[in-house]
Every structure is written in structure tokens, then in C-alpha cells.
Amino acid sequence: MAGLKNLKKRRRVQVILVAAVALALSTAMIGYAMRDGINFFRAPTQVAEEPPAPNEVFRLGGLVETGTLVRGQGEVITFKVTDGGASIPVSYAGVLPDLFEEGQGMIGTGRYVNGVFEASEILAKHDETYMPKEVTDALKDQGVYQDPNG
Template sequence: MKNLKKRRRIQVIVLAFVALAVSTALIGYAMQDGINFFRSPSEVAEAPPAPNETFRIGGLVEEGTLVRGEGDTIKFNVTDGGASIPVTFKGVLPDLFEENQGMIGTGSYVNGVFEADEILAKHDETYMPKEVVDALKEQGVYQEPES
């Protein structure tokens, strides 16, 4: 009788660990497409990610690089003061998107060009995403907005 209780207790503990491991693996698998890491242009230039990896890049739209192509293709460079990465985007840009302004793009880095699926721009004249501010401060080119 005592041996049966001990065996049952061990089975329940093993089953609980297996259920925990399976649920953790399923959660990790489900979230792998939903997690987009932020990288600055300097980080992308130093260690280019794989072409199939989706990530976010942010910085300032480099002055003089914004080119509207034929159709809905837009090309520009994004910089953090340390490196400049060429970006292509097909679609409609946000209204507040312009040169020397902060932006964040989601997409992948293929053949030396960041191919953006989504572009986000600042939503007022003083806002800049925290990740972009941190990257610019790290490069020593961030300037506090005037009040």
C-alpha cells in the first residue's frame, strides 16, 4: 500500500513536469513570429542579421536620401550617427515622415538593404521612440528637443 502511494506520487510529479515542458515549448513556438527585436543601424552594420529574420530598425531619416520611386516604392537611409543603412519600403508613408526625423521600421535585411514591411514615424514634433533615443545617445548625436 505504501509502495503504491509512493509510485503514484512520482507519476503525478513526472506528469506535471512533462506538462510544464510541453506548455513552455508551445508558448515559445507560438511567440517566435511575434517577437521583433530592435536594432540600431550601427548594430545592423556590425553584425548583419539573417535575411529571414524579422526585426525593427530605428534612427533618423538621413538628410538628402529620401527618394520616391516609380509607383509606391520609397528609398531612404536610416542613421544613428554611427552607420547608415539603406531602406526600401512599398506603401504609403505616415504623414509626419520626413528627413531628419525619427522613425522605426519593421522588416528584414536582405543583400545589404533593409526591406521594410511597416514604417512608423513620430506622432508629434517632440516625440521620438525610446529605442531610437537610446541608440542616438549611445552614438553621441542625440539632442534634447527645445521646449
């Protein structure tokens, strides 16, 4: 009878150890999967003052500078994004959103390589009502933001 009790105790310890290892493994896998999913937001002035490393993926937001939108050969599009304090050149190979136009807000995800933000994704914002707080705060800091509600 004593042998059966030890066997149950040993089995319980094994189950707990397996569960702990599985939990640690799944936590590590989730962390590894999310490493590229956390994109820090930066305004053009922040990028100009402290350029990020070329391998860092981040989000850039501001207004598409008027007179800078150039639709190049093929699908490469270039333009500048500004927050009133600095302008950052952007290149994007892809289809732009319908609402994308000069003077409107945008948010891009990508990398800053050799002085150009190479966007992998572009989102257009029709007006400041739908802009993220970080973008409106950056525009307010530079005195460019106009409150759509007057």
C-alpha cells in the same frame, strides 16, 4: 465499495493527466505563435557592424537621412536611416505615415537582405519625446541626439 474507490482514484489521475497535456500543448502553441512576435531592436551602427541573417525579423530605428528619400515607381520608397555613425538603406513598399519626413525619427520592422533593410512596417516618430529609449540611446551614443527640452 473498494472497486468504486479505485475507479474514482483512476478517474482523478486521468483528469490530472489530461490537464497536464492540455497545459503543455497550449504552452507550446503560444510559444510557436510568438516566435515571430519578438523583434529585436537594432540601431544602424549595430546593423553595419554585425549584419543580421536575411531571415531574421528585427526593428531598425534612427533618423531619416536628409536628401535620401526617393519615391520610386509604383509604391516602392527608398531612403537611408542613420544614427550618426552609420547609414542603412531602406526599401519599403507601402503607404508612409503622415509624420514621415527627412530628419525625423522612424522605426521599421523588417529584414536586412543584400545590404538593404526591407521594411514590412514603418512607424514615424514626430520628435525624440516619443521615441523608444533604444533609439534615443543609440542617437546619444553617436552624439546626434538633441534633447527636445533643452
